[in-house]
Every structure is written in C-alpha cells, then in structure tokens.
Amino acid sequence: MNKSDTVSIKSTEIAGKKSLHVIKIGGNVIDNSENLYHFLKDFETLDGYKILVHGGGKVATQIAGDLGIEAKLVDGRRITDIETLKVVTMVYGGLINKNIVAQLQRFGNNAIGLTGADGNFIKAKKRPVKTIDYGFVGDIDENSINPGNISKLMEAGFTPVFCAITHDGEGQLLNTNADTIASALAVNLASLYDTTLIYCFEKKGVLQDIDDEDSLIREINPEHYEELKKERIIHSGMLPKLDNAFTAIACGVKAVIIGKSDDLGNIKNNKPFGTRLSKTT
Amino acid sequence: MNKSDTVSIKSTEIAGKKSLHVIKIGGNVIDNSENLYHFLKDFETLDGYKILVHGGGKVATQIAGDLGIEAKLVDGRRITDIETLKVVTMVYGGLINKNIVAQLQRFGNNAIGLTGADGNFIKAKKRPVKTIDYGFVGDIDENSINPGNISKLMEAGFTPVFCAITHDGEGQLLNTNADTIASALAVNLASLYDTTLIYCFEKKGVLQDIDDEDSLIREINPEHYEELKKERIIHSGMLPKLDNAFTAIACGVKAVIIGKSDDLGNIKNNKPFGTRLSKTT
Incomplete structure (x- = not known):
C-alpha cells in the first residue's frame, strides 16, 4: 500500500456515509399551491439523497364530502372505514402524490411516487381492536421498513415520494x-445514510413564545429539552412531536429539524433553518 | 481461456437478451375481483422480466358519477376535462393501481405502481386542438419512453405496474x-429485452367465427393477416388492434399475443395461449 492509497482510504472513512434528508410535509404545504411550488423547487435543490413524505390535506376531506362519506370519529379519534380508505388511497396515493411527482419531474428531480405497498417498502399491521375499532389503520413496528429495498431504488437514481x-x-x-412514516424511514435508513429528518409545519420552528415568530429556538439537545419542559416553554401538542424526534435521534438519526417549508432553501444557502434537535448542539 | 470459459460465453450469446412480457389488462379483468385475483396470481408465476399496464374500468365511471362529473363526448369522442383528469388520476393512479400492487406483493411479486410521470418513464404531448379539444389527453411519440430508466428499475428487482x-x-x-402505452413500452424495450406484448381481452383470441370460442386462430403472420382481411374474417374493431400489433412486431417486438386473462397460466405450463402474432409462424 503506498501513501496515496492510505490517504484515499482515510478520506473515505472521514467522509463516512452519504447524506440523506427525509422531509415530511402536511396540509399547510399541500393545500396551498404556491407554498407547494416553492417547497418542491427548494426540495429539488437539496444535495444528496432525499425522500419526501406527505399526508393528506383539505382535498381528501372535500372529496370524501363530495362522495357523501362523512368523517367518522369515535371518542374524538378518526376512524378509517373501508369507504374512507378508498378515498385516501385515491387522494393521497393518486391525486396528491402524482401531482407532486409531476412537479418534481418538471424541476428535474427524478421522483417516483409510492405507497408502502410499492416495493414492499413499508409493511404495517392493522391496529388491533381493543376498545375502539380504528378500521383500516396500519401501525408500524421495528420490522416494517425495508431499508435495502429503498436504498436500491435511490441508488438507481430515483427520489422516493411516499404518501401515508x-x-x-x-x-x-x-x-x-405520515409523521410516523417519516420517522420510521429516517430511523431505518440511518444505518446506511447520514440521515436528517425534517418536519415542515406552520411555524418557523419551536418558539419560546408561541405568538412570536422571532422567538425561534435554534437548537435543542436532550438536556436543554428537559429544561424547556420543566419551564413549560414546550408543552401540549409539541411534546409528542419532540419526544418522537428525540427517540429518532436516540435510534441513530443525526438530527431532526422542525421548521417552515418556506425556509427550506436556507439549507442550500447555509443559513439557519428551523429548530435543530440533535444529541449535541 | 479454457474450455469451460468458451462454453459459458457461447451459451450467453445463444441465450441472447433476457425475456420481457408486457401485459395489458382492461375493464373485463379489473372490474371482476375474481378475474383480477386469478390473473395476478398467474402474472406472478411468469418467468423473466414483466411489466403490467392497466386501464380504468367501471369504477372510474362510477366515481365520476358519484362526484357529479358527467362523461363529456364530442362527436362520439371522449373528452378529458380537468375534473375528469382528477378522477382518472385518483382512480387509475391511486385506487386501482395501488390495490393491484398490494395484491401482487401478497403473491410475492415486488411490484411498484407507476404513472408515466414517475421516473419520467413516459412523457406525452397534450393533443393539439384541431377540430376537437380533447382536453388533457396525452399522445405518445418515438421519444416518449425512457427505456434506460425503466430498465434500471427492473434490474433493481422491481416489477413496474403502469396505469394509463x-x-x-x-x-x-x-x-x-393504455393499449398505446403497452405497445410503446414493448417497442422501446425491444432493443434491450426479448419482448412479448400481451393484450388480455374478453375473447380467447382472434376467432374465425366471432360467436364460436372454439374457432380460435392460434397463429397469424403478416401474410396470413392479409388473407384474413381479404376474406373479411378480421374486420371492424379488430383491425386497428391487429394493425398496431403488426407495427409493434415490425419495430422489434418478438410476438404479440391476444388472449383471455383466464388462460395466461398456459404460458407457464407450455400450453397454447390466445392468438400469437409474429413475423413467422
């Protein structure tokens, strides 16, 4: 082995795994065609491997209504009966997913739209009936994701776009x-890629004061998170989101970023984006 | 080079290209869950690479009706307005496509459901308005299909399932x-694979006597086709189907088979299946 061989091996070791961004968008991006356009444009410019995960949005509710299918709630929890499943399969898997793919292709990204059934990428278990029958709702466990299969698709040059x-x-x-799918994808791909999980939501990130967008907390590590909880700066709806984020980090995800879709372009421009959660700050 | 090397190289040369079946199914398979189940089970057992192409079926018409969207016809030709496009994107790309994929996965086939937008696999041109505005109808030309991209997906171990x-x-x-998509896929992949195009339809194949399923014509070559046309054994609706089939054969497709989906299993069992069109019989 000569000197240059040693250097090249070392540099590979330092470079480590290739980068992957798993990004989840919800109704506030999907329901607004301008937001969606800008988000997809910025998504396309991100370096490295990337996976997009999207949920539903108002259009699913609207089409269900047009078809005379009423939202079913039991004890305030949404039920997916067979008719609702048909609607979400049509709207998430067809209408929303394929329009996102067509837009990404327009921007030069070789997107491919998927459900978990495609490529057997995400297998779930129908939620068992205890007190409530949730209908056709699938729960994910540690064996649900097929990272090798997803990796094969990405290595072949395609960008996966998953619906819920x-x-x-x-x-x-x-x-x-969709949040659960995004987190499970990030955790299961973390052994193969240097993985960042991004949740796009309606605020700029985690705020010190929920009414002040300028009070964004830039970084949170586990110790800081415990303090924020004690001080009740983080509470109610944000708690499960952040708990899940720190679980993903404990399972190997490098960082979780919670931010506004409008600001995604900041990553490319090396500007701060949202609230970055990681082991160390 | 020793003797066994020579033999192995020769055998590769003799074996030539890998085999590919492009199979198109329509409403008579999609609308009948039992037919669909048996077809997909037989599809799974076919050796070599395979691509499934499906059209719509009654469910699209039914859902359009439920949404209050009436079929628009001008001079007897169907028009795809923006609302109809939404319905076909939902029903073909979501409901039908993803249920087919889930069934194929159940049978152990690593299917992946696609539109032409996914992977930029099939690009079309909106039909120009001459006397009739067909709306959002896409025409395919010689540059529409990206065979290298489709090949990458198949080589990665996935079975493409295309909707229309x-x-x-x-x-x-x-x-x-969907017939046009199937034919274009077969023609464009014929340079890479030993390609057979199969159209499943409601009859056992091309019949001498349309009312007698036992009068199946097993094989037709171009000369025989000319005779059958002269004798008016083949006429009206079958003419464009067979003309397109012989065009595909002239463009490199090894054979086109027109048959009933129930009989697809015959291929695996080395039994005759449908009417086989090829250059030589």
Whole structure:
C-alpha cells in the first residue's frame, strides 16, 4: 500500500456515509399551491439523497364530502372505514402524490411516487381492536421498513415520494400517520445514510413564545429539552412531536429539524433553518 | 481461456437478451375481483422480466358519477376535462393501481405502481386542438419512453405496474390510452429485452367465427393477416388492434399475443395461449 492509497482510504472513512434528508410535509404545504411550488423547487435543490413524505390535506376531506362519506370519529379519534380508505388511497396515493411527482419531474428531480405497498417498502399491521375499532389503520413496528429495498431504488437514481398509505403484505392497504412514516424511514435508513429528518409545519420552528415568530429556538439537545419542559416553554401538542424526534435521534438519526417549508432553501444557502434537535448542539 | 470459459460465453450469446412480457389488462379483468385475483396470481408465476399496464374500468365511471362529473363526448369522442383528469388520476393512479400492487406483493411479486410521470418513464404531448379539444389527453411519440430508466428499475428487482396516466414534463399529468402505452413500452424495450406484448381481452383470441370460442386462430403472420382481411374474417374493431400489433412486431417486438386473462397460466405450463402474432409462424 503506498501513501496515496492510505490517504484515499482515510478520506473515505472521514467522509463516512452519504447524506440523506427525509422531509415530511402536511396540509399547510399541500393545500396551498404556491407554498407547494416553492417547497418542491427548494426540495429539488437539496444535495444528496432525499425522500419526501406527505399526508393528506383539505382535498381528501372535500372529496370524501363530495362522495357523501362523512368523517367518522369515535371518542374524538378518526376512524378509517373501508369507504374512507378508498378515498385516501385515491387522494393521497393518486391525486396528491402524482401531482407532486409531476412537479418534481418538471424541476428535474427524478421522483417516483409510492405507497408502502410499492416495493414492499413499508409493511404495517392493522391496529388491533381493543376498545375502539380504528378500521383500516396500519401501525408500524421495528420490522416494517425495508431499508435495502429503498436504498436500491435511490441508488438507481430515483427520489422516493411516499404518501401515508402502507399495506399488510396480505393484499390490504392501510392508512398510516405520515409523521410516523417519516420517522420510521429516517430511523431505518440511518444505518446506511447520514440521515436528517425534517418536519415542515406552520411555524418557523419551536418558539419560546408561541405568538412570536422571532422567538425561534435554534437548537435543542436532550438536556436543554428537559429544561424547556420543566419551564413549560414546550408543552401540549409539541411534546409528542419532540419526544418522537428525540427517540429518532436516540435510534441513530443525526438530527431532526422542525421548521417552515418556506425556509427550506436556507439549507442550500447555509443559513439557519428551523429548530435543530440533535444529541449535541 | 479454457474450455469451460468458451462454453459459458457461447451459451450467453445463444441465450441472447433476457425475456420481457408486457401485459395489458382492461375493464373485463379489473372490474371482476375474481378475474383480477386469478390473473395476478398467474402474472406472478411468469418467468423473466414483466411489466403490467392497466386501464380504468367501471369504477372510474362510477366515481365520476358519484362526484357529479358527467362523461363529456364530442362527436362520439371522449373528452378529458380537468375534473375528469382528477378522477382518472385518483382512480387509475391511486385506487386501482395501488390495490393491484398490494395484491401482487401478497403473491410475492415486488411490484411498484407507476404513472408515466414517475421516473419520467413516459412523457406525452397534450393533443393539439384541431377540430376537437380533447382536453388533457396525452399522445405518445418515438421519444416518449425512457427505456434506460425503466430498465434500471427492473434490474433493481422491481416489477413496474403502469396505469394509463402520463405527463408532459412541465408538471401536467395527461390521460393516455393504455393499449398505446403497452405497445410503446414493448417497442422501446425491444432493443434491450426479448419482448412479448400481451393484450388480455374478453375473447380467447382472434376467432374465425366471432360467436364460436372454439374457432380460435392460434397463429397469424403478416401474410396470413392479409388473407384474413381479404376474406373479411378480421374486420371492424379488430383491425386497428391487429394493425398496431403488426407495427409493434415490425419495430422489434418478438410476438404479440391476444388472449383471455383466464388462460395466461398456459404460458407457464407450455400450453397454447390466445392468438400469437409474429413475423413467422
């Protein structure tokens, strides 16, 4: 082995794994065509591997209404009956997913739109009936994601765009929370890629004062998170989001960023974006 | 080079290209869950690479009706207005496509459901308005298909399942005839694979007597086709189908088979299946 061989091996070791961004968008991006356009344009410019995960939005509710299918709630929890499953399969898997793919292709990104059934990428289990029958809702566990299969697709040059539909491996499609899918993808791909998970939501990130967008907290590590909880700066709705984020980080995800879709371009421009959660700040 | 090397190289040369079946199914398979189940089970057992192409079926008409969208016809030709495009994107690209994929996964086939927008696999041009404005209908030309991209997906271990939706590369989804998509895929992949194109339809194949399923013509070559046309054994609706089939064969497709989906399993069992059109019989 000569000197240059040693250097090249060292540099590979330092360079480590390739970078991957898993980005989740929800109704506030999907329902606004201008927001969606700008987000997808910025998404396209991100370096490295990337995966987009999207949920539903108002259009699903609207089409369900037009078809005379009423939202079913039991004890305030949404139920996915067979008719609702049909609507979400059509709207998430067809209308929203394929329009996002067509836009990304327009911007030069080789996107491919998916449910968890495609490529057997995400297998879920129909939620067991205890006190409530949630219908065709799929829960993800540690064996749900097939990282090798997803990696093969990305290595072949395609950008996966997942909607919030999974399958049970027995021919049944299931409705699965998009946040959960994004987190599970990031955790399962963290062994293969240097993975950052990004949740786009309606605020600029985690705020000291919920009414003041200028009070953005730039970085939070686990110790800082415990303090913020004690001081009740973070409470109610943000708690499960951040708990899940720190679980993903404990499972190998490098960082979780919570931010506004408008600001995604900041990553490319080396400007701060949202609230960055990681082991160390 | 020793003797065994020579033998192995020769055998590769003799074996030539890998085999590919491009199979198109329509409403008579899609609308009948039992037919669809048996077809997909037989599809899974086919050796070599395979691509499934499907059209719509009654469910699209039914959902359009439920949404209050009436079929628009001008001079007897169907028009795809923006509302109809939404319905076909939902029903073909979501409901039908993803349920087929979930079934194929159940049978152990690593299917992945696609429109032409996904992976930029099939680009079409919105049909120009001459006397009739067909709306969002996409026409395919010789540059529409990206065989290298499709090949990458298949070589990565996935089975493409295409619905009858394409895109214009500028962000617009388009409605394209499924027969045309199947034929264009077969023609464009014929340089890479030993390609057979199969159209499943409601009859056992091309019949001498349309009312007698036992009068199946097993094989037709171009000369025989000319005779059958002269004798008016083949006429009206079958003419464009067979003309297109012989065009595909002239463009490199090894054979086109027209048959009933129930009989697809015959291929695996080395039994005759449908009417086989090829250069030589």
